[in-house]
Amino acid sequence: MSATIQTTRPDVKPAFSLGLQLLKLRTFIALFVVVVFFGLAAPNFASAANVILISKQVAINAILSLGMTFVIITGGIDLSIGSIVGLSGMMAGGLILHGFDTHLGYTIYFNVVETCLITLVLGVLIGAINGWLITKLNVAPFIATLGMLYVARGAALLSSNGDTFSNLVGRKEFGNQGFPFLGEGTILGLPVAIWMMIGLGLVAAYVAVRTPLGRYIYAVGGNERAAGLSGIRVNHVKMVVYMFSGFCAAVVGLVITSQLVAAQPATGETFELTAIAAVVLGGTSMSGGRGTIGGTIIGAFVIGILSEGLVMMGVSTFWQIVVKGLVIILAVVVDQAQRKLQARAVLRQVAKAG
Amino acid sequence: MSATIQTTRPDVKPAFSLGLQLLKLRTFIALFVVVVFFGLAAPNFASAANVILISKQVAINAILSLGMTFVIITGGIDLSIGSIVGLSGMMAGGLILHGFDTHLGYTIYFNVVETCLITLVLGVLIGAINGWLITKLNVAPFIATLGMLYVARGAALLSSNGDTFSNLVGRKEFGNQGFPFLGEGTILGLPVAIWMMIGLGLVAAYVAVRTPLGRYIYAVGGNERAAGLSGIRVNHVKMVVYMFSGFCAAVVGLVITSQLVAAQPATGETFELTAIAAVVLGGTSMSGGRGTIGGTIIGAFVIGILSEGLVMMGVSTFWQIVVKGLVIILAVVVDQAQRKLQARAVLRQVAKAG
Amino acid sequence: AVSARAAGLVAVITPSHDNPFYGAEADAAKAKAESLGYSAIELSHDDDPAKQYQLVEAMIARGAKAIILDNAGSDATVAAVQMAQKAKIPTFLIDREISVPKVAVSQIISNNYQGAQIGAQAFVKLMGEKGSYVELVGRDSDTNAGIRSKGFHDVIDDYPDLKMVARQSANWKQSEAFSKMQSILEANPKIKGVICGNDTMAMGAYAALKAAGHGDVIVVGMDGSNDVRDSIEQGGIRATVLQPVIQEAETAVVQMDKYLKSGSTGAAEKQLLDCTLIDKTNATKLERFKLSN
Amino acid sequence: MTEQPVLLRVETVSKVYPGIIALQDVSFDVVGGAVNVLVGENGAGKSTLMKVIAGVVQPTSGRMLMDGNEVQFNTRDEAIARGIGMVFQELNLFPNMSVAENIFIGREITRPGRGIDIREQERRAGDYLRQLEADIDPTGMVGDLPIGQQQIVEIAKALAQNARILIMDEPTSALSLAETTVLFRVIDELKARGVGIVYISHRLEELIRIGDFVTTLRDGRVTGGARMAEIDLPWIIRKMIGGEAKDFPKADGHRIGAEVFRAEEITLPSVSGGYKVDHVSLSVRKGEIVGIYGLMGAGRSEFFDCVMGRHTHSAGRIFIDGKLVRECHVSGRIRRGLALIPEDRQREGLVSILSIATNMTMASLARYTSLFHIRREREAAAVSATIRDLSIKAPYPDLPVSSMSGGNQQKVVIAKALMTSPKVLLMDEPSRGIDIGAKADVFRTMRRLAADGLGILFVTSDLEEVMALSDRIAVMSNGRVTRLFEPGEATEDAVVLASSVGHGTHSHSSPASVTP
Numbered sequence A, B: 001m002s003a004t005i006q007t008t009r010p011d012v013k014p015a016f017s018l019g020l021q022l023l024k025l026r027t028f029i030a031l032f033v034v035v036v037f038f039g040l041a042a043p044n045f046a047s048a049a050n051v052i053l054i055s056k057q058v059a060i061n062a063i064l065s066l067g068m069t070f071v072i073i074t075g076g077i078d079l080s081i082g083s084i085v086g087l088s089g090m091m092a093g094g095l096i097l098h099g100f101d102t103h104l105g106y107t108i109y110f111n112v113v114e115t116c117l118i119t120l121v122l123g124v125l126i127g128a129i130n131g132w133l134i135t136k137l138n139v140a141p142f143i144a145t146l147g148m149l150y151v152a153r154g155a156a157l158l159s160s161n162g163d164t165f166s167n168l169v170g171r172k173e174f175g176n177q178g179f180p181f182l183g184e185g186t187i188l189g190l191p192v193a194i195w196m197m198i199g200l201g202l203v204a205a206y207v208a209v210r211t212p213l214g215r216y217i218y219a220v221g222g223n224e225r226a227a228g229l230s231g232i233r234v235n236h237v238k239m240v241v242y243m244f245s246g247f248c249a250a251v252v253g254l255v256i257t258s259q260l261v262a263a264q265p266a267t268g269e270t271f272e273l274t275a276i277a278a279v280v281l282g283g284t285s286m287s288g289g290r291g292t293i294g295g296t297i298i299g300a301f302v303i304g305i306l307s308e309g310l311v312m313m314g315v316s317t318f319w320q321i322v323v324k325g326l327v328i329i330l331a332v333v334v335d336q337a338q339r340k341l342q343a344r345a346v347l348r349q350v351a352k353a354g
Numbered sequence C: 001a002v003s004a005r006a007a008g009l010v011a012v013i014t015p016s017h018d019n020p021f022y023g024a025e026a027d028a029a030k031a032k033a034e035s036l037g038y039s040a041i042e043l044s045h046d047d048d049p050a051k052q053y054q055l056v057e058a059m060i061a062r063g064a065k066a067i068i069l070d071n072a073g074s075d076a077t078v079a080a081v082q083m084a085q086k087a088k089i090p091t092f093l094i095d096r097e098i099s100v101p102k103v104a105v106s107q108i109i110s111n112n113y114q115g116a117q118i119g120a121q122a123f124v125k126l127m128g129e130k131g132s133y134v135e136l137v138g139r140d141s142d143t144n145a146g147i148r149s150k151g152f153h154d155v156i157d158d159y160p161d162l163k164m165v166a167r168q169s170a171n172w173k174q175s176e177a178f179s180k181m182q183s184i185l186e187a188n189p190k191i192k193g194v195i196c197g198n199d200t201m202a203m204g205a206y207a208a209l210k211a212a213g214h215g216d217v218i219v220v221g222m223d224g225s226n227d228v229r230d231s232i233e234q235g236g237i238r239a240t241v242l243q244p245v246i247q248e249a250e251t252a253v254v255q256m257d258k259y260l261k262s263g264s265t266g267a268a269e270k271q272l273l274d275c276t277l278i279d280k281t282n283a284t285k286l287e288r289f290k291l292s293n
Numbered sequence D: 001m002t003e004q005p006v007l008l009r010v011e012t013v014s015k016v017y018p019g020i021i022a023l024q025d026v027s028f029d030v031v032g033g034a035v036n037v038l039v040g041e042n043g044a045g046k047s048t049l050m051k052v053i054a055g056v057v058q059p060t061s062g063r064m065l066m067d068g069n070e071v072q073f074n075t076r077d078e079a080i081a082r083g084i085g086m087v088f089q090e091l092n093l094f095p096n097m098s099v100a101e102n103i104f105i106g107r108e109i110t111r112p113g114r115g116i117d118i119r120e121q122e123r124r125a126g127d128y129l130r131q132l133e134a135d136i137d138p139t140g141m142v143g144d145l146p147i148g149q150q151q152i153v154e155i156a157k158a159l160a161q162n163a164r165i166l167i168m169d170e171p172t173s174a175l176s177l178a179e180t181t182v183l184f185r186v187i188d189e190l191k192a193r194g195v196g197i198v199y200i201s202h203r204l205e206e207l208i209r210i211g212d213f214v215t216t217l218r219d220g221r222v223t224g225g226a227r228m229a230e231i232d233l234p235w236i237i238r239k240m241i242g243g244e245a246k247d248f249p250k251a252d253g254h255r256i257g258a259e260v261f262r263a264e265e266i267t268l269p270s271v272s273g274g275y276k277v278d279h280v281s282l283s284v285r286k287g288e289i290v291g292i293y294g295l296m297g298a299g300r301s302e303f304f305d306c307v308m309g310r311h312t313h314s315a316g317r318i319f320i321d322g323k324l325v326r327e328c329h330v331s332g333r334i335r336r337g338l339a340l341i342p343e344d345r346q347r348e349g350l351v352s353i354l355s356i357a358t359n360m361t362m363a364s365l366a367r368y369t370s371l372f373h374i375r376r377e378r379e380a381a382a383v384s385a386t387i388r389d390l391s392i393k394a395p396y397p398d399l400p401v402s403s404m405s406g407g408n409q410q411k412v413v414i415a416k417a418l419m420t421s422p423k424v425l426l427m428d429e430p431s432r433g434i435d436i437g438a439k440a441d442v443f444r445t446m447r448r449l450a451a452d453g454l455g456i457l458f459v460t461s462d463l464e465e466v467m468a469l470s471d472r473i474a475v476m477s478n479g480r481v482t483r484l485f486e487p488g489e490a491t492e493d494a495v496v497l498a499s500s501v502g503h504g505t506h507s508h509s510s511p512a513s514v515t516p
Ligand SMILES: Nc1ncnc2c1ncn2[C@@H]1O[C@H](COP(=O)(O)OP(=O)(O)OP(=O)(O)O)[C@@H](O)[C@H]1O
Pocket: D017, D018, D020, D021, D022, D040, D041, D042, D043, D044, D045, D046, D047, D048, D049, D089, D402, D403, D404, D405, D406, D407, D408, D433, D434, D435
């Protein structure tokens, strides 16, 4: 096929990388547009303080989306993260307020760090249950996590019988003070939540592109059977992604609870949908095997800025809902359109060459 | 689907037909269990009146599930039905209360039949938009319908600016009375809603097993590429299933609005999840290609009876949520387990024989 | 228990108990009913009229003697109550009213207008009669939301130096109030006060303010929940308005008992109970929506 | 033969794909009542041309004529409407539906009012299958059939279309000698009925046998066309690869060492009763190539699956270098030096949306990883080296593997296995859908690997292949090893005979009826 190679090598390569750039830029463009738009439309939107505030709010959805990205790349879905956020919040709140009652007459109070660790473990555990249902009992991810959505939410409500664990400042005598730091605290002027987003984001990105695990995640999403035959432990990989997703949800649970200084069992409802939206906006395909962490983060920002901006402009809640829906659809439509366009561009190139 | 098991060798046929029965019976057993349990546990649960009542309440979810079944068999999903229920309710309510304002100074009032037809058309239209996004712009079903979930809900809220259209009895001078019949009315002692469920159910079942369209739906779900190469108009088939799903949602919208004699824009939230649960309980696989209408109906009854029974026993709402989740997961786990067991049974047979 | 069976079953239907307000009223009603020899079950309609309708249907089938209802929307609830009425099952509304009279036997609700006004007066005083403020409104389908908002403005709007810079609905929800407040803050960092249609929203709003380092902003709520009480005691939220919701629930049950026995409650259908202001002075005396004195 | 009508004429058709010109000014006639053979190397453009005719792919330029007037097919069903049937290179069946439903998909037999006539469909499906002498239950689920039987269903499906033009793109790639013979008889019947048949295969001897007209493609261009009667094998080979035939590398001149692999009493009970793999014991020595011959459904793929540890309920013991293999996971066994090249590259060999390079290194990533960090440069080096070794046509290793032709995709799968530098290589139909050029590459590679001390077990349904390549030959039938031939001991007759033990239906497949 020497002929083909000649026609392709010199002049198609640029076309490809160009197309790739386009594809990458897609989400950036969206970001750019919303920023500029609201910068003009909404009062002191672009102020430094505000940028930080927005990032801080985006962080919550962004962190959830990180876990969701891997899940979706393996061709799965995790509908339970919203409920996990709620449940882990209650866990943290309960531990700080009432401690852990060993039914031996005395109660253990954990310090904040321990409390956080326990909560994170809980999140990972729930993720593991999801993974176990999906891999060992081969329940469809949608169903397994849908079930967990209900179970975890119910558990959260039962844990306090619907009440709110409020005023979670801890008590000196219990040595469990300082919990609000996660929510209010700042490091080098940046809120903790933002640092978490950056940290987790970098780790996830590295895993995705530079580690075997990352490759395996893409492979499993692309063709499970082939992956298995290549010696990839498909089930292990799946377990890991759902556990990571649960972990991210628990992190968010902690952050929100600490921000509210109160744990409310209904917290996190429909968070999963916004996370999925961000992931898809970021160019991850629902059919698995394709997606990037960077894209997801940008997707989260686009959604965050959008809803922020609309609220700040005082747009009616009802319109906000409509816009959200349109954006989700539009994102994917544009994505598709660009893929097509790109392909065509290349074809024309080759046609000229050949 | 019953046909999923086959045998080429006569000697093991009995074992298989047995396994087959088991598989078919699975959902029946569940039904039987819940009925018996609540029959004993909840006072006058099994009364004729109550049976009709439950069926009436099940009808709503059952009708939604019919549409969802076909969608899922094609390997898709429709998250927008809940919002369509809300929007079509508002449409009907709006038409009855305020008529259609031709901005030419006069307002048209439609009679109830026309109103219903217009509403159904709306539902089909929204379904068509979903289908169009999915087939023409190839947006993933999950995303397309997720977007529509927001857009339609927003539209419903905007249509009345969040208010409720109340007291929809119509007016003599407008000749649009009689709308409540759908909700309260009975034919031969059975509520209209139940008749609708029966009617739509029979049609759907016939289409599924006896018409080419039905075969195509299974074919598309089983192997889309092959379907295309076999000359099946894959896109047409998909359009049809989403339009039918939208249609079913509109029907439910009418029924509920007529029951409440009021249209409330938030109506139908999370209905899609319960519908999916019923479909899956009925043995339809989320990966497409496998499922039956009969199973779905039974699935809807299991869920309906369960929640109804729990209510009657005065079980806390929080526990109800947990139970719902467990049932959804259990349904699929049992399904999977039975398949495995079945296979093993035969293997043991072979071992004995050989 | 035997006698309870004899007296029959009472259904107490309220919104989801994840707002302590509803938990409290439901428990109060249940306790009262049981003390009068009824058996009672607590159900929740999650503010979904369709679900509420099905619950009422179920209770009719279950053969309940009467229904105590904190409803899911003043218009969308009428049909359900009418259905019960047709089935000869009296409904007694608490906390929220419905738009049609003579369907429910009695509607025992807080005097939301009066309550809103005393709340607003406290707010005005705390604000020093000037400065920019934000209003968080309740769910539109709940008449309480509208009435309270009116009550607020009928007072506040008399003070030209009090400027409302944002008004958003948070649907009575804590989490929604939190995120809405965050966003509003971004557009208006210099707000001085926030007045809320209920306590859960007040809690959410205050948390957002505190997290953004605006803990000094004046927040006033309405309900009188323990959470807000604690916050008041720690100098967070400044004031709230206690709804006599326990009293409402108990009165409703008493009148129900009377009605079932004699065929009349001996009271008008609509009954408004006045609210009381809660602030630093009397917060300590508040426990689960009851003032001990 | 001059009165034979031209049913369809393709005129100067071109088709451009990203990075590749699949077809360039191709003209091609489909003659009725004749077998029009299309032959060319992997990636020559055969499938693409056929897909154009069948309305699956739209040409970038050029036109098609039927009965003199121009036609244009934008979708598959438009072509079907004009009587164009096709058996695709990759199977296109519905695993979730019955054999009968598959055969009549898109052309259901319905009775007014009463809907689909299931009984009638099953009856007629039975007829077609009988015509192909396959004992497949029309009510059975296609998903439960092995790939060989699925291919027969695919052919039956095409027959049921009663097409005027019937395209067969490598229909015999998973068929045994016996099935192939039956297929050829059916093809003759169709010819007699005036059907125009287009036949694509890499098994050249087949083409010589049944072809009437032959067209050769190379790099998307037509390089020759003639009546089969007027030309011979060397001609075809010259036209398609522009050089002389590279035939099977000789087996001589390499030492066979100690035993490297031994399987003992491998069994796999079958869901449909009996055993798919029936107490199979086999051993391979260093530098030895053992060929496993058998009819379709003999259990060879299942045997390999058991060896790789893909079946939880299989029994038996496996030894590598005399040490018992305890690892039960595929990953573990790969680490112990086993590697499988699966039969179905689409479903089990490749992750089609990932790049060529990623696919190649998928099974051997550990080698390019320090701790948990992938060393890109090491990986890239290994990839380009292997691409050279196997002369894979991959201008850019970063393109998705789906953009390669069937044969080159197969080479990628082989590359993936080799990059784990295994001790024992299990190859299931390694030459399936590969042209002689590529075949020779693969076989030479097999030889070289053997010479390097690798033990190779390979499954094939090609008699010539197994005879030429194997040091020893194991013949399987009904899941059992019916005979083991020591070097030099095997004769075609004996092998075929052993392969049909307990296959009453296949008794006619004596070599006499096969060799032209
Ligand atoms: N969908 C596609 N996208 C991009 N390139 C393609 C696509 N399909 C085929 N090609 C390219 O077109 C050329 C011809 O492919 P085709 O499958 O027709 O070859 P072939 O003759 O059938 O080879 P084989 O004998 O291996 O099947 C190949 O080089 C292949 O890379």
